[in-house]
Amino acid sequence: xxxxxxxxxxxxxxxxxxxxxxxxxxxxxxxxxxxxxxxxxxxxxxxxxxxxxxxxxxxxxxxxxxxxxxxxxxxxxxxxxxxxxxxxxxxxxxxxxxxxxxxxxxxxxxxxxxxxxxxxxxxxxxxxxxxxxxxxxxxxxxxxxxxxxxxxxxxxxxxxxxxxxxxxxxxxxxxxxxxxxxxxxxxxxxxxxxxxxxxxxxxxxxxxxxxxxxxxxxxxxxxxxxxxxxxxxxxxxxxxxxxxxxxxxxxxxxxxxxxxxxxxxxxxxxxxxxxxxxxxxxxxxxxxxxxxxxxxxxxxxxxxxxxxxxxxxxxxxxxxxxxxxxxxxxxxxxxxxxxxxxxxxxxxxxxxxxxxxxxxxxxxxxxxxxxxxxxxxxxxxxxxxxxxxxxxxxxxxxxxxxxxxxxxxxxxxxxxxxxxxxxxxxxxxxxxxxxxxxxxxxxxxxxxxxxxxxxxxxxxxxxxxxxxxxxxxxxxxxxxxxxxxxxxxxxxxxxx
Amino acid sequence: xxxxxxxxxxxxxxxxxxxxxxxxxxxxxxxxxxxxxxxxxxxxxxxxxxxxxxxxxxxxxxxxxxxxxxxxxxxxxxxxxxxxxxxxxxxxxxxxxxxxxxxxxxxxxxxxxxxxxxxxxxxxxxxxxxxxxxxxxxxxxxxxxxxxxxxxxxxxxxxxxxxxxxxxxxxxxxxxxxxxxxxxxxxxxxxxxxxxxxxxxxxxxxxxxxxxxxxxxxxxxxxxxxxxxxxxxxxxxxxxxxxxxxxxxxxxxxxxxxxxxxxxxxxxxxxxxxxxxxxxxxxxxxxxxxxxxxxxxxxxxxxxxxxxxxxxxxxxxxxxxxxxxxxxxxxxxxxxxxxxxxxxxxxxxxxxxxxxxxxxxxxxxxxxxxxxxxxxxxxxxxxxxxxxxxxxxxxxxxxxxxxxxxxxxxxxxxxxxxxxxxxxxxxxxxxxxxxxxxxxxxxxxxxxxxxxxxxxxxxxxxxxxxxxxxxxxxxxxxxxxxxxxxxxxxxxxxxx
Numbered sequence: 006x007x008x009x010x011x012x013x014x015x016x017x018x019x020x021x022x023x024x025x026x027x028x029x030x031x032x033x034x035x036x037x038x039x040x041x042x043x044x045x046x047x048x049x050x051x052x053x054x055x056x057x058x059x060x061x062x063x064x065x066x067x068x069x070x071x072x073x074x075x076x077x078x079x080x081x082x083x084x085x086x087x088x089x090x091x092x093x094x095x096x097x098x099x100x101x102x103x104x105x106x107x108x109x110x111x112x113x114x115x116x117x118x119x120x121x122x123x124x125x126x127x128x129x130x131x132x133x134x135x136x137x138x139x140x141x142x143x144x145x146x147x148x149x150x151x152x153x154x155x156x157x158x159x160x161x162x163x164x165x166x167x168x169x170x171x172x173x174x175x176x177x178x179x180x181x182x183x184x185x186x187x188x189x190x191x192x193x194x195x196x197x198x199x200x201x202x203x204x205x206x207x208x209x210x211x212x213x214x215x216x217x218x219x220x221x222x223x224x225x226x227x228x229x230x231x232x233x234x235x236x237x238x239x240x241x242x243x244x245x246x247x248x249x250x251x252x253x254x255x256x257x258x259x260x261x262x263x264x265x266x267x268x269x270x271x272x273x274x275x276x277x278x279x280x281x282x283x284x285x286x287x288x289x290x291x292x293x294x295x296x297x298x299x300x301x302x303x304x305x306x307x308x309x310x311x312x313x314x315x316x317x318x319x320x321x322x323x324x325x326x327x328x329x330x331x332x333x334x335x336x337x338x339x340x341x342x343x344x345x346x347x348x349x350x351x352x353x354x355x356x357x358x359x360x361x362x363x364x365x366x367x368x369x370x371x372x373x374x375x376x377x378x379x380x381x382x383x384x385x386x387x388x389x390x391x392x393x394x395x396x397x398x399x400x401x402x403x404x405x406x407x408x409x410x411x412x413x414x415x416x417x418x419x420x421x422x423x424x425x426x427x428x429x430x431x432x433x434x435x436x437x438x439x440x441x442x443x444x445x446x447x448x449x450x451x452x453x454x455x456x457x458x459x460x461x462x463x464x465x466x467x468x469x470x471x472x473x474x475x476x477x478x479x480x481x482x483x484x485x486x487x488x489x490x491x492x493x494x495x496x497x498x499x500x501x
Numbered sequence: 502x503x504x505x506x507x508x509x510x511x512x513x514x515x516x517x518x519x520x521x522x523x524x525x526x527x528x529x530x531x532x533x534x535x536x537x538x539x540x541x542x543x544x545x546x547x548x549x550x551x552x553x554x555x556x557x558x559x560x561x562x563x564x565x566x567x568x569x570x571x572x573x574x575x576x577x578x579x580x581x582x583x584x585x586x587x588x589x590x591x592x593x594x595x596x597x598x599x600x601x602x603x604x605x606x607x608x609x610x611x612x613x614x615x616x617x618x619x620x621x622x623x624x625x626x627x628x629x630x631x632x633x634x635x636x637x638x639x640x641x642x643x644x645x646x647x648x649x650x651x652x653x654x655x656x657x658x659x660x661x662x663x664x665x666x667x668x669x670x671x672x673x674x675x676x677x678x679x680x681x682x683x684x685x686x687x688x689x690x691x692x693x694x695x696x697x698x699x700x701x702x703x704x705x706x707x708x709x710x711x712x713x714x715x716x717x718x719x720x721x722x723x724x725x726x727x728x729x730x731x732x733x734x735x736x737x738x739x740x741x742x743x744x745x746x747x748x749x750x751x752x753x754x755x756x757x758x759x760x761x762x763x764x765x766x767x768x769x770x771x772x773x774x775x776x777x778x779x780x781x782x783x784x785x786x787x788x789x790x791x792x793x794x795x796x797x798x799x800x801x802x803x804x805x806x807x808x809x810x811x812x813x814x815x816x817x818x819x820x821x822x823x824x825x826x827x828x829x830x831x832x833x834x835x836x837x838x839x840x841x842x843x844x845x846x847x848x849x850x851x852x853x854x855x856x857x858x859x860x861x862x863x864x865x866x867x868x869x870x871x872x873x874x875x876x877x878x879x880x881x882x883x884x885x886x887x888x889x890x891x892x893x894x895x896x897x898x899x900x901x902x903x904x905x906x907x908x909x910x911x912x913x914x915x916x917x918x919x920x921x922x923x924x925x926x927x928x929x930x931x932x933x934x935x936x937x938x939x940x941x942x943x944x945x946x947x948x949x950x951x952x953x954x955x956x957x958x959x960x961x962x963x964x965x966x967x968x969x970x971x972x973x974x975x976x977x978x979x980x981x982x983x984x985x986x987x988x989x990x991x992x993x994x995x996x997x
Contacts, residue, residue: 020692060824068821071813072830073863079826086583110826239575245586295675317567327562328556330606342838367569 006200008274010158010217011214015228028229029069035236036106042348044243047150047236050112052196053157055185056167057218062157063110065225066232073468076101077294089303089359091405092116093141097354102346103149111156113138121198122191131198135205137397138306142211144394148348151209151239156203157218160477162190167219169225227312263457286486287326289463293490296325298497300361303407305308306489307366309375310414312442312453313424314475319414321366322482323489337368349373349391351397357402360427369411370395374459379451392462399468408496409468410489413456414475416463418449502696506654506711511575512718524725524994525649531732532602536570539842540602540739543732546608551681552663553714558653559606561721562728574599576607585799585855587901589637598842599645607648609634617694618687627694633893637734638707640890643883644844647735648707649723652699653714657688664714665843723830760952766913766972775975782982783822784927789986790823794993796857799903802985803862805871807948808938810971811919811978815910816861818978819985827857833864845869845887846894853898862939866891868954875947886959895964900919904992905964906985909952910971914945 018026030060039047048067051059063077078099087095093113094267101107117134120126138341142152171177188195207213217229274282293299306323308316322334336357337341344352371394380386403410418425425446428438445452464470471488475481512520517985535543547555559573574595583591584761589609596605613630616622638648655663664681667673684691703709712723770778802819804812815897820828831852840848846866854860869891874884898905912920921942924934960966967984969975 060826062822063825064823067825068817072817072820072861073813076824076829077825081826087996108825133730134619296913315570321568325560327560329559329563329604330556333572336569365568 006157007160007196007215008201008214009075011160011163012217013219014217014223015220016222016226018222021226024226028226028233032069032229032233033071035233036070036074036238038240039106039236040104042240042243044192045107045151045239046103046346047087047151047153048101048145049106049108049232050114050152050154051108051157052079052112052114052155053216053218054159054164056164056171056181056467056480057157057159058221058263059110059157059218060180061221062155062169062224062228066228067109069119069229070106070278071436073107075106076102077108077110080109080115084213084496086359090357091401091407094354094357100347104346114206116142118195118198118202119330122195131201132205135202137401139206139208139398140393141210143207144350144390144397145348146210147390149243151235152349153232153235154206154211154213155231156213156215157224158215159218163219164189179244191257197374217299224441263453264472265453265458265488266417267455267475268415268443268472270415270420270474272474272480273477274480274483276479279483280481283322283473283479283486286483287322290323290326290335290486290493293395293478293493294331294363295496296497299493301356302493303360303405303495304363304410304489304493304496305358305366305402306363306410306412307369307371308414309369309371310412310473310475311416311421311444313421313428314414314416314436315478316414318411318478319473319482323365326486329364330367331362334365334367337372361437364387368399371459371463374463375452375455376445378455379448392459395463396465396468399463399465403467406496410490410492411468411470412473412485413460413470414473414481415456416475420476421446502699503654503656503692505710506574506713507656507659508713510719510723511713511716512722514718517722520722524654524722524729528565528725528729529567530775531729531736532566532570534736535602535732537601538739539646539737539946542597542599542733542842543602543647543649543728544597544609544641545602545604545728546648546650547604547653548608548610548651549608549658549712549714550655551684552677553653553655553668554713555606555653556719557650557717558720558724559604560722562604568601570600571602571604573604573606573969574606576611576968582855586853587897587903588812589897590850590853591876593847596843596847598839600842601972609637610702614691614694618691627697628701631698633897635702636889636893638702638704639846640846640886640893643886643902643974644884645739646844647731649731650702650707651727651730652695652709652711653720654711655714658740659715660685660688695845699832701881720832759949761911761949761952761954762967764911764968765835766911766970768913768970768976769973770979772975775979778979779818779975779982782817782979782986785986786819786822786982786989790827790859791991792993795989796863797902798989798992799854799856799901800859800906800985800989800992801854801898801903802859803861803865803867803907804908805865805867806908806969806971807912807917808941809917809924809934810910810912811974812910814974815978815981816863818982819861822982823859828859829854830861833862833868843925846890849894867892867955867959870959871948871951872941874951874980875944888955891959892961892964895959896959901961902992906988907964907966908969908981908984909956909966910969910977911952912971916972917942963981 007038011041023477039045039238051062053059067075067077080095080099083092083095095115096109099107099109113134117126117131119136121131146152167180168189172181182376203215214227214231216224218224294304307423308320310316324334333356337352340352342350353366353370356366374388374389377383385435399409425438425442460470471484473481473484521981533942547558549555563573564573568626572595576595577590578592579591592605595605613622613627613634617624623817642648655736663679664685668677674852699709699711710723710727712720714720804816806812816830820830829852833848836845849866850860852860853861869879869882869887871878895905921934921938956968957968967980969977969980
């Protein structure tokens with residue numbers, strides 16, 4: 006695997022001096038075209054061995070390119086705000102928007118590798134991490150990103166030589182630490198893991214480029230040229246990219262049976278029982294969320310449903326039981342300009358709360374497979390891959406002990422019509438009904454089909470959907486409160 | 502001061518039950534109009550005594566209003582990311598955008614009060630904090646915000662009674678801590694400070710509303726009505742608000758002398774000395790920013806200048822000496838949609854770096870008194886108040902040990918013309934010259950006047966401008982590097 010990177014590649018000074026100015030100018034031009042087109046971001050990962058020139062490469066790229074449109078991130082120790090959230094949150098918050106370049110020194114591979122070499126995890130854990138990394142990268146690429154992964158390699162001899170050289174020079178001595186030598190002693194152990202990681206994660210969409218790191222000139226020219234070439238190629242493709250899939254949609258609807266139709270929407274609760282139950286479950290929610298154990302978990306409650314299904318009312322029944330300091334409601338509308346410059350999940354990642362908090366999403370990342378699918382706001386390929394991307398996203402949340410509770414509020418076609426008409430009549434509710442609602446209503450069947458596919462594909466064991474029969478608002482509210490309480494209780498019991 | 506809030510205000514149950522539904526509906530409607538108009542944010546501060554119902558009030562507001570458009574913030578202990586930046590950063594990051602309501606439990610008054618009562622600071626320090634708070638609020642109001650400050654008061658007897666009541670009830674017992682009783686013992690001491698704070702900061706634009714906190718019904722109705730009334734009034738005004746000032750502009754230009762004209766733009770450095778000096782100062786900068794002491798400070802370097810004055814080239818001479826992981830360059834262009842929904846300084850606050858980092862702003866908050874003034878993008882009142890707002894902003898940075906280095910790069914009219922023409926000729930520089938540059942050039946005099954006013958008004962002792970004679974690029978670059986090194990050295994010496 007590393008053979009080509011142990012050949013002793015070298016570039017002599019004269020050639021380097023002749024090549025660099027041309028390369029720099031070409032890189033600058035490519036960077037400007039990238040910024041002007043602003044169609045895709047460039048994500049560069051720099052990994053490899055101590056002393057193989059990772060830091061130097063990052064600095065060099067920043068030096069060669071326009072520092073205004075490239076941003077380097079040293080992903081060292083996470084902050085407390087980062088530790089309070091899933092590991093990937095810190096990468097999401099640092100992702101470059103379209104038209105920009107982000108360079109990551111340390112990546113989603115760093116900790117899985119280290120944990121495996123230090124024996125904190127098993128091979129199976131490492132493999133799982135790599136699978137996740139691959140899926141993440143595939144998603145980013147499908148969202149348009151250009152991902153370039155560089156691995157700076159040194160043979161064992163050369164690593165020793167480089168570390169000694171760095172130590173000898175008073176200007177670079179500070180860079181070699183005891184940790185570096187300790188790792189050098191484990192060279193072979195590291196190499197086994199490195200090789201496995203590179204082999205498993207050199208995918209078609211984001212392969213590793215292994216670069217011999219000993220000769221700075223060779224290393225620099227190689228990295229610069231690979232980047233230039235990749236950006237140029239991608240700029241050409243960017244104009245004509247078509248995401249066509251020929252796979253059939255999830256499940257054709259050929260009879261009158263589907264998961265929504267089997268719901269008994271007639272379920273009701275009388276006013277008196279409602280009031281008793283409401284007090285009971287709001288009380289329970291109030292106690293649960295104020296218990297000291299709640300400080301160790303995070304809760305995300307997510308609401309989707311037909312228009313006028315009563316999401317807002319249900320959300321208010323939850324929030325009125327909570328301490329306002331520890332929850333937030335995120336109403337999901339059209340993405341802002343900054344959000345449109347990022348992969349579609351970015352605008353949800355930015356609202357993932359810290360530990361001890363509860364966040365309610367009023368509509369969610371499922372917009373991708375509902376409104377965006379039905380209205381044709383994204384291609385078929387885009388929404389078809391979204392199911393597994395969403396499952397991956399939620400799996401990350403759940404792995405971080407986040408309780409993810411997903412509600413679909415279902416009402417019948419007739420009930421919706423009744424509510425729309427009521428809304429039009431009542432003054433202060435009129436703002437809640439728009440032309441768009443009437444338009445969506447005409448596509449009832451398409452939406453129902455999309456909902457069924459969504460439930461089939463994303464109601465997972467770790468993060469199941471709760472389908473809520475919502476023709477009777479009171480019935481729906483109690484079912485929601487009860488479900489939420491139970492899932493929080495389950496999480497707090499598990500934790501302790 | 503607290504007389505009216507010790508009268509034993511009470512609302513009986515029947516009146517409350519009759520009033521609340523109307524109030525809630527009216528609040529919801531006001532909130533919807535606020536969101537639809539999206540012209541100003543509402544900032545609500547809740548302060549006052551333990552047991553006076555601060556938390557209950559916040560929860561009640563969230564319950565009464567649409568939780569999607571109101572967000573409460575409990576400003577408790579700051580996170581490490583917050584401690585690494587000036588105190589106000591955490592408030593800026595939580596400010597509601599236009600059309601939304603933000604409720605702060607704990608505010609910029611909390612710590613100054615506490616520090617004074619606990620004897621950590623003197624009265625003079627408190628007074629200074631209050632002056633700053635007043636200026637901050639004035640700025641927010643001038644930027645359009647509606648600020649509502651509530652102080653929940655209890656007489657000494659009533660506070661004791663409330664704390665005992667809370668302790669007796671098993672449902673609220675957890676809320677009364679030893680700290681509350683300790684503070685109760687210092688009731689009189691706290692009251693002296695509270696009174697002084699309220700007196701000094703009840704300004705015309707953001708007065709305190711003191712509310713007797715004993716009776717929950719009285720407290721709730723009062724707060725609700727004050728908020729409703731204020732939002733309604735402000736909604737009416739929002740359409741017709743004109744910011745007219747009749748004060749003369751800073752300094753009329755009646756002769757041919759100004760700070761820019763006195764610069765000796767002919768200053769030069771020959772190529773050989775340039776190369777020697779460049780290596781020297783880049784080396785020094787490299788060593789300084791890699792020293793362990795640098796981890797304790799923060800550096801903000803800010804570049805303004807005539808078009809084509811060489812900001813980009815100067816910035817690259819700095820960044821190439823730095824470790825890419827620890828710096829960022831923020832190119833300032835037109836604000837994004839999310840930025841336009843906030844006060845103009847917000848988009849700079851969001852980029853204030855953590856300790857141990859260096860951030861370069863390529864153009865800056867001075868756009869307000871330069872391009873926005875000259876092009877008429879903001880009113881005269883807006884740019885005239887900006888000078889002191891900017892001074893306050895920079896003072897906050899400096900108080901937090903942030904080194905703020907401000908460069909104005911000046912070239913002559915003839916030199917600019919020469920560079921524009923060159924840029925048009927050279928292929929890969931052509932993107933750097935636009936129609937707008939030619940348009941701006943026609944307003945050379947107005948810009949020069951604005952620059953002189955800016956220097957006069959914002960070159961302060963704590964944060965002086967460095968005027969850079971930039972007709973000779975090499976001379977400019979060395980002056981910039983030298984200045985930056987010296988200011989970093991001074992800060993690191995001061996710190997140790």
